[in-house]
Amino acid sequence: MVEDDAPVRRLIVRLLEKHGFQVLAAADAGAAHALARTTPGPIDLLLSDVHMPGVGGEEFAVQFATLRPGVPVAYMTGAEWAGGASGPRMLPKPFTTQGLLDHVRAALASDHAE
Numbered sequence: 001m002v003e004d005d006a007p008v009r010r011l012i013v014r015l016l017e018k019h020g021f022q023v024l025a026a027a028d029a030g031a032a033h034a035l036a037r038t039t040p041g042p043i044d045l046l047l048s049d050v051h052m053p054g055v056g057g058e059e060f061a062v063q064f065a066t067l068r069p070g071v072p073v074a075y076m077t078g079a080e081w082a083g084g085a086s087g088p089r090m091l092p093k094p095f096t097t098q099g100l101l102d103h104v105r106a107a108l109a110s111d112h113a114e
Contacts, residue, residue: 001025002032002048002060003076008093012047015097016104029055029063036067043068045107050077050090074107 001016001023003009013023024039026032029052036043046064048057055063061073078093091103 002027002029002046002052002057004028004049004052012100015100019101021104028052029060032060033063033067036064043071045104046071046073047104047107048073048075050075051079072107072110074103076103 001012004027009025013025016023024035026035046061048060050057057075074089076091076093089107
């Protein structure tokens with residue numbers, strides 16, 4: 001999970017872990033890239049903020065795919081997003097706990113259905 005806002009990042013980690021998910025959290029694309037390179041075993045989902053300083057979420061997802069091909073991507077943002085219905089999954093901020101869980105579970109389920 002990549003989120004540049006520290007309080008939001010901590011909240012998301014806490015919520016996901018409380019519901020049984022293991023979370024690797026990074027503050028920016030550079031830290032997330034390092035986690036993707038050094039973490040043994042599979043990574044099941046990339047959850048990324050769209051708008052971050054430096055490399056944004058969509059650009060990072062392309063970089064991430066070179067390290068971890070085939071991993072589904074889900075986005076979250078507090079700003080307008082032009083991805084539309086045909087684009088990747090996007091969760092608008094602010095969101096509820098249930099909204100976050102539904103977003104993550106849908107991304108994981110769609111990957112396993114393909």
